[in-house]
Amino acid sequence: MGVTTSANDRMTMAPPRIPKVFLVDDHALIRAGLRAELAGHVEVVGEADEVEAAIEMILERTPDVVLLDVHMPDGGGLAVLRAVTTTLPAVKFLALSVSDAAEDVIAVVRAGARGYVTKNIEGPELIEAIVRTAAGDAVFSRRLAGFVLDAFTNTARNATPAPSLDPALDQLTPREVEVLRLIARGYSYRDIAEQLGIATKTVESHVSAVLRKLQLSNRYQLTNWATERHLL
Amino acid sequence: MHRARLGVIDKQPLLSSVLKPDSPGRPQRPLRRSSGDALLGGVCSGLARRFGVRIRTVRIIAVLLALFFALGIAAYMTLWIVLIRNGESSSIFTKTVNDRRDKEILFVVSIAILTLLIAFITIGVGPPGLSLWFLALTGLDSVMVWRGATEDERDHLRQISAHLARLRIGRSDGWRAVALRTGVGIVFIIWGISLMSRVSGEHGAAAYVLAGASALVLGIFALFAPWWIRSVQDLSLERRARARAQDRADMAAHVHDSVMQTLSLIQRAAADPNEVTRLARQQERDLRSWLANPETFGKNSSSSRTLSQALLEVESEVEDHYDVSVEAVLVGEASLDDATLALVAACREATVNAAKWSGAREVAIYAEVEEGQISVFIRDRGVGFDPKTVAPDRQGVAGSIVDRMRRHGGSADVTSSPGGGTEWELRLPRTTE
Numbered sequence: 001m002g003v004t005t006s007a008n009d010r011m012t013m014a015p016p017r018i019p020k021v022f023l024v025d026d027h028a029l030i031r032a033g034l035r036a037e038l039a040g041h042v043e044v045v046g047e048a049d050e051v052e053a054a055i056e057m058i059l060e061r062t063p064d065v066v067l068l069d070v071h072m073p074d075g076g077g078l079a080v081l082r083a084v085t086t087t088l089p090a091v092k093f094l095a096l097s098v099s100d101a102a103e104d105v106i107a108v109v110r111a112g113a114r115g116y117v118t119k120n121i122e123g124p125e126l127i128e129a130i131v132r133t134a135a136g137d138a139v140f141s142r143r144l145a146g147f148v149l150d151a152f153t154n155t156a157r158n159a160t161p162a163p164s165l166d167p168a169l170d171q172l173t174p175r176e177v178e179v180l181r182l183i184a185r186g187y188s189y190r191d192i193a194e195q196l197g198i199a200t201k202t203v204e205s206h207v208s209a210v211l212r213k214l215q216l217s218n219r220y221q222l223t224n225w226a227t228e229r230h231l232l
Numbered sequence: 233m234h235r236a237r238l239g240v241i242d243k244q245p246l247l248s249s250v251l252k253p254d255s256p257g258r259p260q261r262p263l264r265r266s267s268g269d270a271l272l273g274g275v276c277s278g279l280a281r282r283f284g285v286r287i288r289t290v291r292i293i294a295v296l297l298a299l300f301f302a303l304g305i306a307a308y309m310t311l312w313i314v315l316i317r318n319g320e321s322s323s324i325f326t327k328t329v330n331d332r333r334d335k336e337i338l339f340v341v342s343i344a345i346l347t348l349l350i351a352f353i354t355i356g357v358g359p360p361g362l363s364l365w366f367l368a369l370t371g372l373d374s375v376m377v378w379r380g381a382t383e384d385e386r387d388h389l390r391q392i393s394a395h396l397a398r399l400r401i402g403r404s405d406g407w408r409a410v411a412l413r414t415g416v417g418i419v420f421i422i423w424g425i426s427l428m429s430r431v432s433g434e435h436g437a438a439a440y441v442l443a444g445a446s447a448l449v450l451g452i453f454a455l456f457a458p459w460w461i462r463s464v465q466d467l468s469l470e471r472r473a474r475a476r477a478q479d480r481a482d483m484a485a486h487v488h489d490s491v492m493q494t495l496s497l498i499q500r501a502a503a504d505p506n507e508v509t510r511l512a513r514q515q516e517r518d519l520r521s522w523l524a525n526p527e528t529f530g531k532n533s534s535s536s537r538t539l540s541q542a543l544l545e546v547e548s549e550v551e552d553h554y555d556v557s558v559e560a561v562l563v564g565e566a567s568l569d570d571a572t573l574a575l576v577a578a579c580r581e582a583t584v585n586a587a588k589w590s591g592a593r594e595v596a597i598y599a600e601v602e603e604g605q606i607s608v609f610i611r612d613r614g615v616g617f618d619p620k621t622v623a624p625d626r627q628g629v630a631g632s633i634v635d636r637m638r639r640h641g642g643s644a645d646v647t648s649s650p651g652g653g654t655e656w657e658l659r660l661p662r663t664t665e
Contacts, residue, residue, distance in 0.1 A: 146561035186596030
């Protein structure tokens with residue numbers, strides 16, 4: 001709906017297909033604001049303000065990306081994420097949150113979200129994040145990069161190593177740490193590619209690898225760590 | 233002994249006995265349970281008022297009667313449920329009988345008590361016959377009091393149990409309470425087993441009796457479980473409701489203190505978009521930290537104790553004073569000393585510079601505490617500058633950032649190009665603790 005030809009022209013840099021986006025947020029104002037900001041750049045195929053309705057409509061309309069508010073009543077965004085990904089794994093989730101609590105962020109990302117952005121993200125950046133999510137890439141905000149670095153590097157240094165089935169999943173390669181550090185410092189993917197002398201695609205694959213590790217890692221400290229962080 | 237004590241009381245001076253609450257007065261009708269000077273159910277004081285005698289006299293008579301086949305207790309409890317409490321419209325008895333659920337409970341309790349009575353009488357053990365009936369009546373009355381007492385009277389009874397708690401009898405903690413309970417429990421268990429083994433004169437029969445007793449307990453449980461569970465549920469529901477109300481009150485107080493104030497400030501400053509943004513940002517940060525940990529919120533406002541707290545303070549200070557958003561991402565944690573304080577100060581200076589001169593709307597702070605060093609990066613995507621053109625005597629860059637870092641054994645490097653943004657890189661070697 002509401003996709004004009006001029007918007008199409010502006011999207012020449014993006015993948016040819018305009019991503020179909022579904023909004024899940026219990027605040028009507030936020031949904032309206034998101035709609036206004038996304039109008040013309042992506043196709044908003046629907047919105048929902050509660051868990052039940054969101055699951056039903058997402059399964060029916062099969063969007064490319066679901067913009068998901070993490071903090072919703074009735075089990076919140078996590079419930080939607082879990083219910084949809086079991087039946088429709090092709091639908092990708094981008095978590096949108098006001099929370100800075102590591103606990104919440106880690107929980108959604110580990111449940112399968114492709115990325116996490118805070119609600120005060122600027123419009124163009126959000127659109128970029130959606131397009132990237134739709135293309136199957138991971139979206140790391142500065143904060144998420146910081147969380148991951150904190151969890152993977154600091155616990156490795158300070159805590160006792162966790163018993164694990166696959167040690168490869170429990171640590172980051174030096175290159176991945178480097179990439180994450182640059183993201184945390186505020187570099188864009190293109191800046192990072194330039195800085196490290198690699199292709200932007202390679203940066204993307206590093207980030208996706210980190211996301212996969214974050215989701216599959218066995219290290220129990222991840223959860224503990226997030227909980228402790230929240231309490232501190 | 234009771235006589236002697238009575239005598240002492242009677243010899244008290246007249247004046248003090250007039251002022252005392254248990255002084256005899258004119259007989260008053262009708263007979264009501266007292267609500268003011270009640271010790272338990274207010275029966276004795278009610279009787280005293282009705283017949284115009286001292287409360288203490290009535291109480292002592294009741295205690296003496298209790299020694300006589302528990303008659304006093306049964307009479308007291310019966311009067312408790314039959315008499316109307318002062319200020320109330322109906323007695324506990326009529327209330328219980330008129331309530332369907334209470335009536336059911338009463339019915340089941342009666343049957344259970346009757347069964348027990350018959351069991352006791354046929355076995356022929358336990359206290360002598362007459363007191364058994366009185367005790368049964370007392371039990372029935374107690375159930376009615378438990379079910380039918382009004383909220384006001386419950387309050388009164390709760391206060392009494394609170395007094396007991398002060399004596400550490402009703403409390404579940406404390407070694408004295410545990411010792412007391414254990415002692416009483418063991419005495420009763422030994423007594424019970426010895427009674428059981430007496431049934432047929434040999435110890436082996438006790439097993440059957442024990443089995444029978446367990447069956448009895450199970451039966452009683454089956455009879456009462458629904459009510460018991462329901463009352464437990466009622467209690468926990470009530471507790472949860474109270475907790476929720478408390479939460480809501482806290483929330484309301486916080487919303488009023490912070491959000492409402494900010495909204496009214498915003499209304500007043502509606503013409504000044506910068507001020508509105510600043511207020512909104514301040515409020516957002518405030519709420520965010522409140523959401524993150526409401527327990528410690530507002531408790532450590534002024535004195536930062538750790539590096540991350542200090543850097544978060546830099547974040548909020550710069551946001552408050554300049555129209556930019558600053559986001560600090562922190563990895564690891566370190567305590568504050570002279571060197572790290574210098575690092576924080578250098579970071580503040582770099583952030584302020586970025587906010588003032590870069591023209592960027594966002595400034596990113598990234599700090600990482602590693603084993604050997606602490607690094608802080610301050611990056612903006614603003615206009616940038618050519619570091620070579622900056623005069624070496626310019627205090628901001630030279631003194632506040634570079635020299636300060638050098639003095640503490642660290643380094644400060646700046647990467648910038650016109651149009652390409654600026655990034656400061658502060659490094660401080662760290663001696664491992």
